[in-house]
Amino acid sequence: MEKKAAFAALVGRPSTGKSTLVNRLCGESVAVVSPVPQTTRNAIRGIVNREQGQLVLVDTPGIHRSEKKFNRRLADTAFHAAVESDLILYVLDVSRAPGPEEETIAQTIRGYQTPIVAVLNKMDLPSADFGQTKDFLKSQFAVFDESCFNESRIVPISAQKNEGLENLLSVLFNLAPAGDPFYPEEYYTDQEMDFRIAEIIRGAALPFLRQELPHAVYVEVADRELRENGGIQRLWVRAFIMCERESQKGMIVGKGGTVIKAIGLSARKELNRIFDWKVDLDLRVKTGKDWRHNDHVLKKLLDK
Ligand SMILES: Nc1nc2c(ncn2[C@@H]2O[C@H](COP(=O)(O)OP(=O)(O)OP(=O)(O)O)[C@@H](O)[C@H]2O)c(=O)[nH]1
Ligand SMILES: [Mg+2]
Numbered sequence: 001m002e003k004k005a006a007f008a009a010l011v012g013r014p015s016t017g018k019s020t021l022v023n024r025l026c027g028e029s030v031a032v033v034s035p036v037p038q039t040t041r042n043a044i045r046g047i048v049n050r051e052q053g054q055l056v057l058v059d060t061p062g063i064h065r066s067e068k069k070f071n072r073r074l075a076d077t078a079f080h081a082a083v084e085s086d087l088i089l090y091v092l093d094v095s096r097a098p099g100p101e102e103e104t105i106a107q108t109i110r111g112y113q114t115p116i117v118a119v120l121n122k123m124d125l126p127s128a129d130f131g132q133t134k135d136f137l138k139s140q141f142a143v144f145d146e147s148c149f150n151e152s153r154i155v156p157i158s159a160q161k162n163e164g165l166e167n168l169l170s171v172l173f174n175l176a177p178a179g180d181p182f183y184p185e186e187y188y189t190d191q192e193m194d195f196r197i198a199e200i201i202r203g204a205a206l207p208f209l210r211q212e213l214p215h216a217v218y219v220e221v222a223d224r225e226l227r228e229n230g231g232i233q234r235l236w237v238r239a240f241i242m243c244e245r246e247s248q249k250g251m252i253v254g255k256g257g258t259v260i261k262a263i264g265l266s267a268r269k270e271l272n273r274i275f276d277w278k279v280d281l282d283l284r285v286k287t288g289k290d291w292r293h294n295d296h297v298l299k300k301l302l303d304k
Contacts, residue, residue, distance in 0.1 A: 004053030006176035009081040010119075011109065012091035013101055014038045014062025017121040021091065021159040022046040022059040025169065029270075030189040031059045032203035036214045038062055039206070041074060042195075042304045043081045047187050052173040054181035058085060063105050070292045073302050082109055087175055088116045094156070095125040098136040106140040110149070115175050116141075117153045119168060124158040194221040195304060197271065201239055201283065204267035205252070208259050213251060216244045218291065218301055226277065235277040242288040252285045260285060 010018040014037030023029050026046035032039050040061045048055040058081045061074035082088050088109055092102070109116060118137050122128060134154055141149045155171055157164035183190060191199075198219040206214050223238040241252055241263070253260045264283040271279040291297040 001052070002178045003180065004173050004176035005055075005179035005181055006053075006086040006172070007056045007058060007084065007182075008087040008089055008172060008176075009043075009058040009060060009078075009085035010089045010091050011060055011078050011082050012062065012105065013093070013096075014064050016062065016091045016093040017159045018062070018089075018091045019044075019059050021089075021119070021121065021157070021165075022057045024159050024162060024165060025055075025057060026188045028188045029203075030191070032199055032206065034203075034206045034214065036206065038064060038071075038074065038215065041077075041218075041302060043077050044199075045190050047183050047189060048169070049181070049185045049187075050169065050173070053176065053179070054183065054185070055169075055172055055176065056182055057089075063101075065101050065104060068292075070298065073298060077302065079108060082114065083112060085114060086177060087172060088112065088114050089119050089172075090116050091119045091121055092133050092137075093122050094120045094130055094133045095122045095127040097129075097132065102136065103140065106137070110141055115153075116149045117155060117168075117171055117175070118149075120154060120156045121159050123156045123163065124161045130156055194224070196274075197221050197224070197237060198239065200270050200274075201241070201263070201267045201281075204270060205241055205263045207266075208263055209252070213243070213248060216248055216292075217252070218242050218288075218297075227280075233277050234280055235271075235275060236280045236282070237271075238282040238284075240284050240286040242286055242291060244287070244290055244292065246287055249285050249287060 019031035019033045019040050022031050025048050030046040031044045044059040046057045060078035060081045063075045063078050064071055120133050155168045157168055198221050201219045220240045225236050227234050227236050264281050268279055268281050
């Protein structure tokens with residue numbers, strides 16, 4: 001059987017379940033998931049290896065209309081990944097009415113020459129309205145070239161409940177071009193170590209952060225080294241949770257350091273799970289004043 005290989009970019013509004021879907025299909029937690037919109041900030045590759053071949057899924061930031069520089073950069077990352085890919089997975093949330101923001105996304109991606117698969121997620125919710133989302137797609141892609149989009153490419157799923165995913169994979173492998181795998185078959189992601197550590201810490205922190213805080217933090221791995229102790233190798237990591245203002249620091253540290261301790265515990269558990277070494281984490285909170293307006297920080301954070 002001829003093997004297939006493709007880059008498939010997932011694009012859509014914030015919180016439609018793109019990262020949840022990538023994690024499900026890769027069988028590993030490669031991207032941070034949270035109920036807060038605009039969780040993903042980078043194009044994150046998750047690799048699916050099957051008998052049919054290899055799909056490199058590219059998770060992207062949710063596209064949100066905003067004039068803020070930070071949001072514009074996130075949208076650029078998403079559209080850039082879509083243009084560069086062999087397939088586009090346009091992920092929609094069937095529990096929400098489409099509206100103007102959805103129209104903007106549909107209008108942009110239908111201008112690309114890339115085949116599009118519309119993934120209708122959250123079918124498990126009582127408020128799911130498959131018909132409404134399907135009608136929206138038909139209206140947006142009415143004049144579309146059949147080779148890029150047609151009704152068989154509207155795939156209902158529930159990423160959370162693991163429903164419809166095998167069907168989605170077979171649609172994707174059917175459309176994928178023949179080719180050799182891009183990555184060795186034991187890979188499920190190609191993230192650099194510091195980025196992966198930083199994202200695991202951010203993912204561990206998000207459930208403890210309220211109001212504007214999830215958007216106001218990023219994580220910086222300042223130092224790491226392999227240390228030997230009694231013949232056992234340990235990975236020592238110093239990382240900073242960076243926030244925007246002094247007043248936010250206290251909320252992240254918590255009374256008597258309880259919050260930062262809980263974040264550290266949760267992050268270390270996940271780091272210990274994915275790495276071969278035991279991990280020692282020295283986690284601190286620091287202020288990077290108004291970092292979302294600082295070009296240097298944005299470049300370091302978003303140009304990955
Ligand atoms: N009920 C239900 N919830 C889901 C499903 N998929 C994802 N979610 C939830 O939707 C929320 C957002 O999920 P994410 O995977 O972070 O969404 P995203 O599209 O990556 O979001 P951004 O990175 O902000 O663009 C989380 O609370 C998920 O648990 C689904 O199939 N059903
Ligand atoms: Mg995401």
